[in-house]
Amino acid sequence: MKHITLQIVQHLRPGGIERLVLNLLRFSSPNHDVYVVALEGAKKTAIAAWPELQPFASRLFFLNKPKGRDLNTVFKLRQLIKHLQPSTVHTHHLGPLLYCRLATIGIPLTHLQTEHDSWHLQDTKQRLITRWLLKGTNIQLIADAPRVAEQLKRHGIKVSHIIINGIDTQHFTPGNQLLAKQLLQLPNDKVIIGCAGRLVPEKGIDTMFKALVHLPANHQLAVAGNGPEQALLFETAKKLGISHRVHWLGHCANMRNFYRAIDIFCLPSRQEGLPLALLEAQACGKTVVATAVGGIPDLLCPQSGQLLEPDQPEPLARALEKGLAEAKTHSENNAQYIRCLADVRTMTATYESLTH
Template sequence: MKTIIQVVQHLRPGGIETLVLDLLAFSQADETTIIVSLEGELESAIEAWPKLAPYRDRLIFVNKTPGLTPSLIFTLAKLFKKLNAHAIHTHHIGPLLYAGFAARLSSIKHLIHTEHDAWHLNDKKRCLLQRFVIKAVRPTLVADAKTVANQMQLKLQCANKINVIHNGINSQLFIPGDQCLARQGLNLPQHVTLIGCSGRMEVVKGQSVLLHALTALPDNIHLAFAGGGSTEQQLQALALKLGINKRVHFLGRLDNMPIFYQALDIFCLPSLNEGFPLSPLEAQSCNIKTLVTDVGASKETLCPESGQFVIADNAQEMARTLLSMLQDHKTYQPREFVKQHGEVRTMAQAYASLRFVGNNKAAILGDSRL
């Protein structure tokens, strides 16, 4: 049995963290996956995110202190040796910095690094640091989208080609359902048209733009938010100020996300920045038409027949496109697109195959159609 160690900065609800949990859940039969979180502590993390509970015996927290911590490299190196790690898989610059050098100190052959977005590389210091670390530890590089791979090539000046493995979701969990029952379960109104938006409530997620867009839509169109965050109260105040508070439903963090998507007529992701988001795949797997903003690799997640994208931070264009999509009564099957191009099992298999390719060899794995 081979031990694969996924290293993340923290284990709080988010796209990267959900993906890493999926890689654990869908590990290959001959592999055991362990997740190492640089920040945090086990019990408090589980309390904040109960989804972690079933995996508690596969989670290790090293409780990193704020700031640069060089000693963490040696702590991780000892941990990797103790666990007899076959491969280390890092996500984002912090884990790459610490776990990358630790993997090389431990003489671990397979070091994989996945980049989940590219917009942070616009920061010159961060970009130079990441370029240095990549040259020093020589990981096999993966981008979760072609857009990200192109930016990595441009800004990180990577010598080798970058593997592209698209993120995937569990299409056997996210399935179509009865809209009336779903709305009943969430205490949502039955006889309205419902737009849904899920994700962390932070400025970068653009929920305020969607609220402004709702003011330009007919009164029978409502909006449901799933998730929480630092801007939740501001968004509630904005809905009240705009006079649409009776049409906006704040559901908080939901553990049963399939029922949320099943309740919708359309899903909208209004982000100002993104990597390769999972929520559009989840919604479409439930056969829900989806609109995203053209940021990061968001539009790479869309079914070409039913999905639409608009420029970011433009409430008027968002409203016009949402109304057009709602008035389109054709029957679409975006679920079939997700099953073919965004399935978690395909993603997990692609990563497993990459561990047999060897470091620094070029390969394009997973779905290259997107």
Template sequence: MKTIVQVVQHLRPGGLEVMALELMNFSTFRHNMKIVSLEGDMESAIAAWPRLEAYKNQLIFLDKQPGLSFALVKQLRNLLSELKADVVHTHHIGPFFYGGLASRLNGIAHMHTEHDAWHYNDKRHRLLHRIVSLVANPVEVADADIVAQGMMDLPGIHQLKVIKNGIDTSRFIPGDKFKARNALNLPSGVKLIGASGRLEEVKGHSILIEAMADLPAHYHLVIAGSGSLESALKAQAERLAIDHRVHFLGHVENMPMFYQSLDLFCLPSFNEGFPLAPLEAQSCGIPTAVTDVGGAVETLCPQTGLVLKAGDPEAMAEKILPFLYESRLHTPRDFVMSHADVRKMAKAYDSLTEGLCYGV
């Protein structure tokens, strides 16, 4: 069995990191797969994200410090030799640079998944991409059509494929709304809108909170996630006198239960690649609204989804208000099962990996 080594910048809760873990669950190469995190250490990572505990025998942390490190290329090269890696699979620009150079020095195949393209507006990122493309000849994958479009003008693109991310539809399933709310200590007699993700500016939670001020009193918002803006967002809700209608759960391990508690899931981001959260929510049967950024709209069920304008709280409130009362003939779960099951994603990556291993 061939050995596949995925390389990520860090292992903190996020779409890219979840996707890497899901490949370890569903790839035919899963028993010979490792994930190398350039940053962090095992103990801290598991403490912050308990889900990693189940994979700890397949995780390696290099504790990279800030800044460019050519010593890390050597360290990664030696590690790949030790692991007898056949294919290096990198995610995002930092791992692309270090993993690409290390794979070239070891003479092994390099596959890269790009999860967004907006960061290539940074000239440094374009330069790093060009360097690796010239010396390593990687096979590159975009996780959304919009990401592929953004990469097409990059110099050094040799092979570019689109493999859209998928989620585990056997885990994210419809459930009892009342039981889910009771377990999460959420109010039962309200219309409940949910959002999740890092509490950082790019995720747009402040816009959604502002929109809540324009919605009726029986509309509540629940947010799953943590981040540097948590205190500021709580203060914003208090300032708008809606803090009793905005519920902060912090990190939630049981995300299927979170989605099952909702009437609507909302992704109010300013930037996205191909986000997993809308797929997870829809797989639980929950209608979903996303802002028209990145590949977010590509995740949306066309029969049941709602597209919002990023950064416009008044327009958000205006669209959300009637949406929760609309009758629907379709369930968004059908869309996800047909288009975005993780098994379909894993099969596509396995096919690409076999081609790299066996020269197909």
């Protein structure tokens, strides 16, 4: 008998949660059918903006929810659930949890809810809504890292399971750096620091800019990602006099090339869950310098990784110099660390075991 699972997310724009959900679809076992439902957006627009969705088009559904709360979206989701008849719904974060709880009233289902971070629960309203939605239910609450589980517990929210995010460690592997630099048109004679993620304040890219000021002139920064803060970050780089040292790559369709091209990876985030970029960079052999937020400390290679507090440009610069001095000696250790702890196949099998 086939198990049908609906993965429900807020939207399908490039991001950690969205890529994770695609992996749960891509690596599902033969006896599991997986569909992905995005509350927001439309299929044609989403695929145009993120072509990686195209191979899965027949498995994707978009409810085109307008801004704010929308009762019609609840009805659309309920009709879709009745049509597809899943045995399991798997929601990610608060919005999908809310809409799915309302849409499944009276429908017997296994319900999994993954929390990918906990910083949003610092907001009293979101914390109370989350507790209310989980109260008196059989929802299995999953945290994607031990520290995320600890933080949820401190907010009075009980976690059923901890399932570490996984990546395709057969795809993200060390490789030819010179070729990767050529493909991304990055200079061969410069030290390249990499940052990747949505360009929003939480990612702390501005801190990396300030750290770059304290690094030698032959150190440059490659930034992979788009977002609402891009124009402001352009201006920040200009004011700091480092515009000529920053390579804006936008959305990278081939992130493996990005990680292979750089010399070290930096995660200067102010808030995080367990970012896939942390796992992917290390799987490609790269040393990571990161902030001690969210689940980052749980999956940072203890032999090579360095942790520091957010918004500390000068300590960040020093940590990057130290990491660069030792980076090549740790390449295989970094890759092996992620292969052992965070492979997507293990993650998918663990999630599927909860649907039985």
